[in-house]
Amino acid sequence: MATSSPSTSAQPIDALIVGAGFAGMYMLHKLRGLGFNPQVVEAGSGVGGTWYWNRYPGARVDIQSLEYSFGFDEELEKEWRWSERYAPQPELLKYAEHVAERFDLKRDIRFNTRVTAAHWDDAAQVWNVTTDDGAAMRCRHLILATGCLSIPTDVTFPGLETFKGAVYRTSRWPHEGVDFSGQRVGIIGTGSSAIQSIPIIAQQAEHLTVFQRTPNYSMPAHNGPIPDADFEAWSKDPRGYRAASRDTVGGFQNEASEAMATQTAPAEIRAELERRWAWGGFRILGAFADTAVDPEANRIVQEFIAEKIRQQVADPAVAEKLTPKDHPFGTKRPCVDTGYYATFNRPNVELVDLREEPLTGFTPEGIKTSAKGYAFDAVVLATGFDAMTGAIDRIDLVGRGERRIKDHWAEGPRTYLGLMVAGFPNLFTITGPGSPSVLTNMINSIEQHVEWIADCLVSLKQRQQTSIEASEEAEAAWCRHSTEAVTPTMLPQANSWYMGANVPGKPRMFMPYAGGLNTYTEICRQVVGKGYEGFIIRQGDRVLSESRAFTSQPAPGEIPENLLPIIVGRLMAAGLMPAE
Ligand code: NAP
Numbered sequence: 001m002a003t004s005s006p007s008t009s010a011q012p013i014d015a016l017i018v019g020a021g022f023a024g025m026y027m028l029h030k031l032r033g034l035g036f037n038p039q040v041v042e043a044g045s046g047v048g049g050t051w052y053w054n055r056y057p058g059a060r061v062d063i064q065s066l067e068y069s070f071g072f073d074e075e076l077e078k079e080w081r082w083s084e085r086y087a088p089q090p091e092l093l094k095y096a097e098h099v100a101e102r103f104d105l106k107r108d109i110r111f112n113t114r115v116t117a118a119h120w121d122d123a124a125q126v127w128n129v130t131t132d133d134g135a136a137m138r139c140r141h142l143i144l145a146t147g148c149l150s151i152p153t154d155v156t157f158p159g160l161e162t163f164k165g166a167v168y169r170t171s172r173w174p175h176e177g178v179d180f181s182g183q184r185v186g187i188i189g190t191g192s193s194a195i196q197s198i199p200i201i202a203q204q205a206e207h208l209t210v211f212q213r214t215p216n217y218s219m220p221a222h223n224g225p226i227p228d229a230d231f232e233a234w235s236k237d238p239r240g241y242r243a244a245s246r247d248t249v250g251g252f253q254n255e256a257s258e259a260m261a262t263q264t265a266p267a268e269i270r271a272e273l274e275r276r277w278a279w280g281g282f283r284i285l286g287a288f289a290d291t292a293v294d295p296e297a298n299r300i301v302q303e304f305i306a307e308k309i310r311q312q313v314a315d316p317a318v319a320e321k322l323t324p325k326d327h328p329f330g331t332k333r334p335c336v337d338t339g340y341y342a343t344f345n346r347p348n349v350e351l352v353d354l355r356e357e358p359l360t361g362f363t364p365e366g367i368k369t370s371a372k373g374y375a376f377d378a379v380v381l382a383t384g385f386d387a388m389t390g391a392i393d394r395i396d397l398v399g400r401g402e403r404r405i406k407d408h409w410a411e412g413p414r415t416y417l418g419l420m421v422a423g424f425p426n427l428f429t430i431t432g433p434g435s436p437s438v439l440t441n442m443i444n445s446i447e448q449h450v451e452w453i454a455d456c457l458v459s460l461k462q463r464q465q466t467s468i469e470a471s472e473e474a475e476a477a478w479c480r481h482s483t484e485a486v487t488p489t490m491l492p493q494a495n496s497w498y499m500g501a502n503v504p505g506k507p508r509m510f511m512p513y514a515g516g517l518n519t520y521t522e523i524c525r526q527v528v529g530k531g532y533e534g535f536i537i538r539q540g541d542r543v544l545s546e547s548r549a550f551t552s553q554p555a556p557g558e559i560p561e562n563l564l565p566i567i568v569g570r571l572m573a574a575g576l577m578p579a580e
Contacts, residue, residue: 012126013039015457016139018115018395020105021049022096023430023446024145026072029103030454036461039139040109041131047105048096049147051089055173056193056380057200059089062281062336063441066226066234067252069095071242072447076102081231086223086281086336117396118142120425125466125540127426140466141457144392145430148438151390153503155383158361165366166378170197171385178378180204186367186374188359189382190216195335197382199343206348209374211367213354214495215324217305218335222280246448249516251440254286260562261288261297273304281336291330292489293566298328305329312341321353331494333438387497388433388511389413399424400469412500412509416470416478416534416550417524419449425469425538428453433511434482438498440517448517452524460537465545467538474534477550480576485515487574488567526552 015031017024020042031038044052051059061068065082076099083091100106110131117130127142152171160167168178170193185205187194190212202208234241245252255276261269269288276284284305290297306323313319322341343349357371366376389409397405403423408414415421418435419428430449431437437445460468486492492499492510500506513520527533527550534550536543571577 010138012124012138012140013037014139015039015141015143016041016127016129016137017143017145018042019049019145019147019150019391020044020047020100020109020111021052021145021147021150022070022443023147023450024049024109024143025096025099025103025105026070026446026450027143027145027430027453028105028108030072030450031457032108034454034458036457038108038143039137040105041113041115041129041137042109042111043114045111046093046097047100047109048093049145050149051092051096053150053173054171054193055089055093055175055177056168056170056197056382057178057204058196058198058338059170059193060084060086060196060221060223061092062086062192062221063252063443064281066230067242067245067441068443070099070443070447071238074238077238082226084223085226086221115395117398118427119396119398120400120427122400122425122541125425125538141426141428143428143430143453144395144432146391146395148388148431148442149385151386151394153384153386153390155381157359157367159368160362162364163362163366163376163379164364165376168378168380170194170380170382180378182206183377184366184375185209185378185380186211186376187380187382188367189384190214191382191384192216192333192335193384194380194382195337195340197380198349199337199339201380202343202346202349207350208348209350209352209367209376210344211352211354211359212321214326215322216332216335217302217324217329218337218340219277219282219284219305220280221336221338222278223338242444245441246444246521247518249440249518250282250285251436251442251444251517252282254282256286256289258289259287260290260294261300262290262294263562264288269300270304273301277304277308282334285330285334290563290566292491293563293570295328295490298330298490301329309341312345314345318344318351321351327494327496328490331491332496332498384497384502386503386506387500388438389500389506390503392429392432397424397427399427410507412507413511414475414479416475417520417527418513419452419524420468420470420535422470422472422475425467428456434478434513436513436515436517436520439512439514445517448521448524452528455528456532459532463544465537465539468532469536469538471534471536471546471548473548474550477534481550482510482513482515483574484571484576485513486510487576488563488570489514523552 014036015038017027017040020040065087114132116132119128126138129137184207186209188211291301310319357369360368366374400423413433415434418432431445495501533547537545572579
């Protein structure tokens with residue numbers, strides 16, 4: 001039965017990819033190489049996704065650039081040399097442009113076009129897709145490469161429209177840049193985007209006021225040129241290096257230790273944390289195996305970081321306000337900064353704690369809190385994203401039997417492997433909810449997904465199969481397994497965007513898969529090895545293969561023995577493991 005969807009009589013294209021960020025670009029290149037004729041639709045006027053939109057001052061990657069770059073092409077790898085350990089946004093965008101040019105991608109990308117609807121036509125086994133310019137397209141496979149952090153939240157404030165100054169969003173920064181010289185600037189938010197931009201804006205502006213609701217943990221990047229020794233070590237064997245990165249929980253090399261903070265002498269703990277702090281970035285996350293699960297171990301790291309904040313911020317009262325207290329370390333994505341805390345020592349920078357004086361709205365002159373009014377020439381909103389599901393559920397996606405994605409996800413996103421959704425045949429989500437995605441080095445997760453999807457499309461084509469779809473049973477089993485993976489950790493304890501907590505009315509559910517990229521990749525391999533376990537494969541309306549259950553088990557990871565009681569206790573308390 002055909003749905004009441006927009007349609008056209010044109011021949012369907014093999015695959016329509018939505019988004020020309022790193023995921024969409026590689027998907028396009030990969031499918032072309034396999035003899036498909038894919039096309040891309042992109043809302044922006046250029047490639048690069050995140051790095052196209054987020055042009056705020058100070059934007060840069062928080063995973064080392066040597067690892068945050070494509071590994072699929074040896075020549076590409078050899079010809080590109082990053083200037084810094086953590087590349088700035090303009091260089092990342094240049095890299096995206098270089099990739100597009102090198103592989104002649106733009107001829108198959110339709111820019112300035114947003115997909116608004118996609119309806120599955122079961123009789124024709126195609127997706128009918130509509131775009132915001134009113135065009136209609138038909139495709140066999142619809143691949144959403146729409147990004148996990150691409151749609152800003154709809155945060156607004158009473159009176160915002162009356163403000164006479166300029167308003168900028170970090171995630172929609174003007175391409176021509178902004179010069180804050182001589183201006184009084186206010187910034188709302190203290191997440192990664194704010195923490196990166198505050199030090200730069202503070203250098204330019206006459207005065208900067210930072211409105212903080214919740215402080216975050218931030219580690220120094222110690223950014224700079226990539227040391228020759230590091231580059232040479234990497235250049236000797238980039239393949240091996242990447243393989244080793246992919247074979248980790250986070251998809252990047254972070255010296256994950258198996259030592260337990262609660263079992264380590266204080267002097268050793270300090271030495272280890274100091275060593276990792278001096279190295280910079282996320283390295284401190286891997287210091288001890290128990291910080292993610294044991295509150296006591298976590299507190300040790302929290303106290304260490306609080307001390308580091310006190311060392312960097314001259315005014316003890318300001319340092320205290322900047323110290324996180326409401327969530328364990330690592331339960332929100334930590335930030336990586338260059339001079340963030342020291343910025344509060346500048347005479348032209350002021351911190352307003354919105355817990356003490358809540359923001360009540362805007363006036364024509366600026367921002368009002370319960371305590372007073374602040375006058376500004378410009379205000380920056382660094383208020384975050386409708387993460388993971390925002391870009392997907394803004395498309396009117398209707399699958400088999402009129403199933404709407406919004407209804408299917410009414411209690412949180414349900415997927416099988418974060419790759420497919422039951423009732424939505426031939427719809428793939430690159431780094432979709434339910435996959436490791438945002439908990440990892442995104443590039444490695446993107447490459448793993450693109451390659452899995454490409455293999456799947458080849459397999460269907462070779463066998464003349466017209467559709468693949470996740471079974472309800474496998475989807476339910478994957479959701480349960482995802483819950484089991486995150487329950488022993490403290491990750492669900494924070495009001496994070498991982499949990500959907502930053503968007504009013506969004507269901508609370510831990511959205512990424514917390515079992516690790518290495519484990520996840522192995523599961524995906526097993527699923528394919530078992531003939532696409534958990535998927536229903538059809539030719540027209542004839543079911544060719546259906547193994548509805550999901551039984552693949554991750555290779556048992558090495559769980560330090562001391563953690564077992566905590567993990568088992570949490571699983572039992574959550575009813576995910578029978579009590580003895
Ligand atoms: P975010 O982490 O969600 O931070 C948003 C900030 O805005 C929070 O401090 C939040 O306060 C505040 N906020 C939101 N609504 C508010 C309101 N109504 N009143 C006052 N304050 C409000 O967003 P983000 O900084 O854009 O970062 C999101 C993610 O993008 C990061 O976690 C990271 O994964 C990624 N990112 C990465 C990089 C990088 O790689 N270098 C850079 C930027 C972003 P509350 O916490 O109290 O809600």
